[in-house]
Amino acid sequence: MSAVLQELRARLGALQSHSASAAFPYSLLPNGLPRGALAEITGPGKTEAAAQLLAENPHLRCAWIEKRFSLLPSALLQREVNLQKIFFVEAGEQSAWAASLILRSGIFPLVVYSAPYGEERELRRLQLLSERSSATTLLLGDQPQTDAWPIRLSLVSHGRRLQVRKGG
Amino acid sequence: MRVLCLLLGEKPERLQSLAESCLAFSPQIALSREAVFLEIGASRSLFTEKECIQRLKELLKSADWKAKMGLADNPASALAFARYGGASVEQLPVEALSEYLQPFAPEPFAGAEVFRKLGVATLGDFKKIPRVELPSRFGKPGLLAYERLLNANQVAWPRFRPEEKIQERVDFDCAAQIETFEPVFFLLKTAFQRIFLRLYARRQLLAAFTVTFHLNRLASHGTRARITEIRLPLPQGELKSVLSLSDERLRKELELRPLEDALEGVSITVADTAPNANAQRDFFSKVEEEREAWSSLVGRLQERLGPQAAFLAAPAPRLLPEASWKKTLDEKERGTFVETPLRPLRLLAPPLRLQRSGDWLVSADYRRWRFTSFRGPEKLQGEWWLEGFEREYFHVETTTDALWVFTAPVGKQEGSPRGLWLHGVYD
Numbered sequence: 243m244s245a246v247l248q249e250l251r252a253r254l255g256a257l258q259s260h261s262a263s264a265a266f267p268y269s270l271l272p273n274g275l276p277r278g279a280l281a282e283i284t285g286p287g288k289t290e291a292a293a294q295l296l297a298e299n300p301h302l303r304c305a306w307i308e309k310r311f312s313l314l315p316s317a318l319l320q321r322e323v324n325l326q327k328i329f330f331v332e333a334g335e336q337s338a339w340a341a342s343l344i345l346r347s348g349i350f351p352l353v354v355y356s357a358p359y360g361e362e363r364e365l366r367r368l369q370l371l372s373e374r375s376s377a378t379t380l381l382l383g384d385q386p387q388t389d390a391w392p393i394r395l396s397l398v399s400h401g402r403r404l405q406v407r408k409g410g
Numbered sequence: 411m412r413v414l415c416l417l418l419g420e421k422p423e424r425l426q427s428l429a430e431s432c433l434a435f436s437p438q439i440a441l442s443r444e445a446v447f448l449e450i451g452a453s454r455s456l457f458t459e460k461e462c463i464q465r466l467k468e469l470l471k472s473a474d475w476k477a478k479m480g481l482a483d484n485p486a487s488a489l490a491f492a493r494y495g496g497a498s499v500e501q502l503p504v505e506a507l508s509e510y511l512q513p514f515a516p517e518p519f520a521g522a523e524v525f526r527k528l529g530v531a532t533l534g535d536f537k538k539i540p541r542v543e544l545p546s547r548f549g550k551p552g553l554l555a556y557e558r559l560l561n562a563n564q565v566a567w568p569r570f571r572p573e574e575k576i577q578e579r580v581d582f583d584c585a586a587q588i589e590t591f592e593p594v595f596f597l598l599k600t601a602f603q604r605i606f607l608r609l610y611a612r613r614q615l616l617a618a619f620t621v622t623f624h625l626n627r628l629a630s631h632g633t634r635a636r637i638t639e640i641r642l643p644l645p646q647g648e649l650k651s652v653l654s655l656s657d658e659r660l661r662k663e664l665e666l667r668p669l670e671d672a673l674e675g676v677s678i679t680v681a682d683t684a685p686n687a688n689a690q691r692d693f694f695s696k697v698e699e700e701r702e703a704w705s706s707l708v709g710r711l712q713e714r715l716g717p718q719a720a721f722l723a724a725p726a727p728r729l730l731p732e733a734s735w736k737k738t739l740d741e742k743e744r745g746t747f748v749e750t751p752l753r754p755l756r757l758l759a760p761p762l763r764l765q766r767s768g769d770w771l772v773s774a775d776y777r778r779w780r781f782t783s784f785r786g787p788e789k790l791q792g793e794w795w796l797e798g799f800e801r802e803y804f805h806v807e808t809t810t811d812a813l814w815v816f817t818a819p820v821g822k823q824e825g826s827p828r829g830l831w832l833h834g835v836y837d
Binding site for chain 1: 700703704706707710711714715718719720721722723724725726731732734735741742743744747750752753754755756757758759810811812834836837
């Protein structure tokens with residue numbers, strides 16, 4: 243009986259430790275990308291930075307939301323991204339709704355959001371949903387949102403490196 | 411043998427659905443005109459009698475069915491307990507002999523009145539009559555009733571065969587004009603609940619269904635029903651996801667095209683199913699839960715955004731950059747990847763026409779890039795069996811961005827001048 247209990251505890255422990263790790267490993271950030279938070283990457287090279295994160299976490303399931311789909315998935319494959327783990331959504335004007343739905347589903351630990359953002363209420367909703375589902379929402383934008391307090395980590399891409407503008 | 415009887419007080423046409431839902435508890439089911447019988451004695455290793463009764467109560471409640479229950483060692487006693495109540499066979503009224511004579515098709519027992527006049531009010535009293543006196547006092551029916559009462563468990567069970575077609579209809583108490591979707595939603599919820607109970611018992615998932623709005627049958631116009639077909643992107647086994655998807659679709663449809671008349675009720679007919687191999691949940695794995703959540707998510711996104719808007723991608727064996735991948739929903743599809751030089755992550759569709767002016771590249775929408783260096787060309791041509799193409803690609807470094815541009819003939823004629831297009835950005 244005790245052997246069975248021990249095995250049960252070990253399996254439950256494994257499940258708990260799996261879900262409790264605090265950050266995704268990311269070579270461009272010494273402490274990794276935090277879980278359950280809103281982060282943004284802006285500037286030229288932001289998509290490459292997101293692709294690198296995915297390449298370094300090949301088992302990570304990711305939802306990639308675009309307002310108008312302009313990604314080249316075969317180019318992601320060239321960067322060693324596991325394409326089978328990426329779920330693409332072309333959401334148009336309903337990108338925020340799609341992101342909320344995806345975060346609520348709890349399937350994806352990472353959501354890449356490549357659509358205009360900045361409205362505080364919308365960001366706050368994404369932040370709450372990210373926290374609740376322990377998922378990270380990575381916003382890809384042209385300009386950093388200076389006053390957007392729900393964004394915990396703001397990064398600016400300069401070619402092949404990232405500069406931390408806020409958080410970290 | 412332990413037999414549980416569910417005696418339906420109203421609408422016996424629901425018996426078929428109830429019996430089918432009960433297949434989740436026991437494979438040995440029998441159906442009479444007013445009751446469903448389950449043999450649960452052989453399922454004791456799966457659940458206790460108490461658990462089974464509790465789960466059946468929840469099933470009845472969720473599907474909005476009302477039934478009386480009786481549990482005994484044989485079908486006749488179970489039916490009699492369900493109908494008359496009581497804890498022992500001896501306390502049952504003598505009218506219960508009809509249940510013992512024909513448990514699966516009981517008829518009112520003609521001799522009950524005679525028994526009562528003679529002071530035989532219960533089955534306990536009936537049992538006290540010496541057997542040898544029965545034929546002379548009550549004739550053949552009396553002896554037969556006695557034999558059946560003593561050997562009630564020696565009865566052949568009729569075979570239950572679920573109906574081929576799965577259909578559930580739920581009606582309002584009286585036809586109602588529909589101004590908001592909420593009343594329809596509640597009808598749909600009950601109907602779907604019953605559909606999923608039946609599908610669960612068959613170990614099947616819902617793949618496609620039709621929703622029929624039954625309009626006022628006394629209406630002067632010709633339309634009596636409106637039918638909407640819904641095919642789910644992925645088969646689903648959970649009420650919640652299908653209900654939210656149907657809600658979105660039907661709400662929109664009724665807003666655009668309101669019902670012509672008062673609504674009597676709604677029926678749902680299953681048009682297509684898929685096998686549910688993983689009906690038994692694994693406590694240590696979230697795979698089934700995630701699969702359900704995934705199906706629901708894809709369904710809702712495609713319903714709102716369009717069938718092509720939510721997808722996985724797989725490489726395709728084509729040289730044309732924009733055709734080098736395809737949309738899929740199969741996680742296992744790996745596709746065929748063609749080795750090429752590094753492509754940009756962002757691709758413009760359609761490519762943007764550029765003009766070169768000195769060190770500047772100028773687009774038709776007046777965006778400008780000052781180029782500093784370039785690499786290339788990478789010549790791509792082929793696919794003559796389709797439209798055919800011939801392009802020379804360059805990786806262009808500008809002061810702000812890294813661009814992927816190509817030159818190609820402007821016209822289709824031989825020797826036509828070459829134009830410049832921006833096709834991608836290394837973002």
